Every structure is written in structure tokens, then in C-alpha cells.
């Protein structure tokens with residue numbers, strides 16, 4: 470049986486699952502779940518891949534008060550990163566980060582995702598996984614070709630069975646994300662795709678904390694448009710994202 474996340478324990482698993490089944494409109498989230506997600510001061514986040522995107526987003530979430538465990542293939546790098554960030558940052562192996570996080574950020578080269586899926590196995594079951602990883606053929610080879618044919622979101626779901634995947638943070642450069650919160654005058658949207666309403670709500674909160682307005686473009690199958698080189702790539706206003714997404718359906 471899938472392990473209960475702390476978020477589920479705090480809100481009640483039944484309510485959490487009902488929320489997931491309820492459809493994609495965030496407005497249908499039960500009040501208790503909405504309150505828990507919005508008001509809980511601190512989430513436990515496991516970062517799988519603490520490179521440019523993982524360290525940038527994880528660093529922002531540490532500053533926002535979350536407990537973040539960073540992981541990669543280089544524990545010394547992650548220990549130094551956690552020490553530099555202070556707060557509630559820590560370092561561990563990818564299995565430790567996956568066990569620690571009620572929410573996971575997947576930020577590895579797509580070529581690593583099949584191995585990551587095998588390494589983490591049961592640990593991702595029932596977890597909210599924010600999937601920033603992109604299949605780039607020139608970098609990731611065959612697995613990227615396969616994933617692009619299948620659609621990036623659906624492919625990630627196959628490689629991480631049981632995870633509640635939300636695609637987000639895919640096609641804006643990490644350096645722009647690092648400073649997004651310092652540009653409060655601009656309303657920039659973050660396109661997201663997912664099938665699980667409760668997971669989308671958690672990811673939306675994390676997107677807001679990075680400085681973007683979450684814009685759900687549709688189910689996980691729409692995740693195929695969330696990667697560099699598509700009409701949704703780059704920074705766009707929420708209205709523009711909705712307009713472009715509607716033309717893709």
C-alpha cells in the first residue's frame with residue numbers, strides 16, 4: 470500500500486484522494502485541503518537532482534521556510550549546498566530525499582530518469598512529484614525520443630509508477646527563475662499539467678513561492694507541450710499561456 474504523505478495525514482487520506490478524483494478545476498478542492506495546503510508553513514521537499522534547476526528551486530523553497538533535502542550523485546556537493554543555504558536545508562542520497570519529501574522535485578537529465586525510477590521504486594508511490602525534467606534528444610538520446618513520442622508527462626509517469634506527477638518549471642531558464650520573485654510588477658505564468666488535483670494544488674503553491682502565477686493547461690497528457698522548443702516555452706503572461714494552450718488542444 471502507498472505510504473501516506475504528511476499532507477495526507479494532516480488533511481485525511483479520504484479527502485486527499487477525493488480531491489484527486491474530483492477533476493482538474495482547483496476551485497473544487499475541499500476547504501480543509503485548501504486550508505492545509507495554503508496555511509501549512511512548512512512542507513518537506515526532496516530534491517532529486519541538485520544541479521542548476523534543483524539547487525535554484527530548492528534554495529528558494531528553503532528561504533520560504535520549507536525543509537528541503539538535496540540529492541544527486543555527489544553527496545559532498547549536496548552537503549556544501551545545504552550548509553551554504555542554512556535554514557532547513559540538508560543533504561542525502563536520492564533514496565533518502567525521496568523518503569524524506571512529501572513533495573519531490575525531479576530535476577535530472579531525462580536520460581537518468583529510468584535509473585532514478587528503479588532506484589526510488591516504492592518510495593515515490595503516492596508522493597507529489599513536480600517534474601521539471603525534459604527529454605532532450607541531443608542530450609538524453611533514445612529515452613528522450615521515446616518520451617517525446619509518448620509525451621513527456623505520460624512518459625515520466627511510466628518511469629515513476631504511482632507518483633502524483635505535475636509537470637512544471639520545464640521551459641524557463643533557471644537564472645530567470647532565480648530572480649522571478651524580485652520582479653513583482655510582472656505577472657508571468659508558469660504552465661503546468663497534471664491529473665491529480667491535490668498534487669496540482671501543492672505544486673501551485675510552490676510555483677507561487679518562486680514568483681510565478683500557476684496556470685494549469687490540462688491533464689498530464691498536455692505535459693508534452695511543457696519543454697523547451699514548444700509554443701509554451703519561455704516567459705509568458707497567464708493570458709497568453711491560456712490562449713496558446715487552447716490552440717494546442
Ligand SMILES: NC(=O)c1ccc[n+]([C@@H]2O[C@H](COP(=O)([O-])OP(=O)(O)OC[C@H]3O[C@@H](n4cnc5c(N)ncnc54)[C@H](OP(=O)(O)O)[C@@H]3O)[C@@H](O)[C@H]2O)c1
Pocket residue numbers: 517518519520521522523540541542543563576577578579581584585601602603604605638639640641642643644
Ligand atoms: N537548466 C535549466 O534552466 C532548466 C530549466 C528547466 C528544466 N530543466 C530540466 O531540468 C533537468 C535538470 O537540468 P539542470 O540544468 O539542472 O541539469 P544539471 O545542472 O546537469 O543537474 C542535473 C542534476 O541531476 C543529478 N543526477 C544525474 N543523474 C542522477 C541520478 N541517476 N540520480 C540522482 N541524481 C542524478 C546530477 O548529479 P551530479 O551533478 O552529481 O551528476 C545533478 O545534480 C533537465 O531535465 C533539464 O532539461 C533545466
